[in-house]
Amino acid sequence: MVTTPRPIIDSVVRSVCGRGVDQLALLAGGGMNETYRAELGGAITVVVRIARQPTPWFVDEAQLMTRAREVGVPTAEVLGLVHRDHEGELLSFSVQQFLPGRSLAELVRERTAVDLERLIVDAGEIMAKVHSVGADDGLGIRHDLRRPEADELTRIAGIVGRTLDPTAAEIVERAAEFLRREISTRPTPPFSLAQGDFLPKNLLVHQGSVAGVIDWEFAGPAAPASDLARWEVSAGARFNDRLDLVRRGYARVADPEAAAAGLIPAFAIDWMLELLAWKNPATPAQFRRCVELMARYTDC
Numbered sequence: 001m002v003t004t005p006r007p008i009i010d011s012v013v014r015s016v017c018g019r020g021v022d023q024l025a026l027l028a029g030g031g032m033n034e035t036y037r038a039e040l041g042g043a044i045t046v047v048v049r050i051a052r053q054p055t056p057w058f059v060d061e062a063q064l065m066t067r068a069r070e071v072g073v074p075t076a077e078v079l080g081l082v083h084r085d086h087e088g089e090l091l092s093f094s095v096q097q098f099l100p101g102r103s104l105a106e107l108v109r110e111r112t113a114v115d116l117e118r119l120i121v122d123a124g125e126i127m128a129k130v131h132s133v134g135a136d137d138g139l140g141i142r143h144d145l146r147r148p149e150a151d152e153l154t155r156i157a158g159i160v161g162r163t164l165d166p167t168a169a170e171i172v173e174r175a176a177e178f179l180r181r182e183i184s185t186r187p188t189p190p191f192s193l194a195q196g197d198f199l200p201k202n203l204l205v206h207q208g209s210v211a212g213v214i215d216w217e218f219a220g221p222a223a224p225a226s227d228l229a230r231w232e233v234s235a236g237a238r239f240n241d242r243l244d245l246v247r248r249g250y251a252r253v254a255d256p257e258a259a260a261a262g263l264i265p266a267f268a269i270d271w272m273l274e275l276l277a278w279k280n281p282a283t284p285a286q287f288r289r290c291v292e293l294m295a296r297y298t299d300c
Helices: 006-017 059-070 113-131 150-163 166-185 225-234 241-251 257-260 266-275 284-299
Strands: 023-026 034-041 044-052 078-086 089-097 191-196 203-206 209-213 220-222
Touching: 006 034, 006 044, 006 078, 006 166, 023 191, 044 166, 044 209, 059 191, 113 203, 113 209, 113 225, 113 241, 113 257, 150 166, 150 266, 150 284, 166 284, 225 241, 225 257, 225 266, 225 284, 241 257, 266 284
Parallel strands: none
Antiparallel strands: 023 034, 034 044, 044 089, 078 089, 191 220, 203 209
16 A cells, blocks of 8 residues: 655644644554554544545545534544645545544454443444434435446356355345345335444444444445445454344334335345455455355345
């Protein structure tokens, strides 16, 4: 990954915070962007996220994080957005409040089953709060169900067949047909704000509670079922099959059945087809997980 020169980061942080960086550490799990923890001295710590995109980045994200925080979702305050040209490339900086804690995904081997269940239920409550924010088509990334294209499906089925076996490829094709039928027959559901990547890796646990939701880059208007489906597909070991606990926490705020609207299978298949088509291939375990869920959803 290309890294931004330290003097540029120092200059941006100084312009936002009024002081330079004493220590800078690259944070893992920054997704498509560079993400740093910056120590400014005087016990002040901030997070610096840097994107390389052709247009200014993080603008919608900052507004959506603010809206979520207003309804009780624990998100960082965005202290400043800065956009700089560097050697003909646009760099977008988001300087954010540092939220202490470790990701729920990191803690999976350290917490008891009872403790994990409690944290998952609490996460479900937070997800419902996110979905209580009204959709704004002018902000964020809109998440619609996508009709599978024939050529792309042939490519995906070929990859799955070579990675697993021909039967798995057939399940993928049946799942795609299921998704086409859902798109053709179901009315468009009401949209709200969806976080877009509401997963244990993006939930910070501090002092025994879920104290932060990070990485709002993919947030935007969507059916609430899209966040629920992504959890079921990608939450990871000890989380994937506990959507029941997410729903239990969700019910503290809103009706999880109404939120799902019968659309979790469609959104899950849509997301799995995207995963299986990535240029950086999924692991064999991820392939098996996707095929297992597709078979479950389509009764194959």
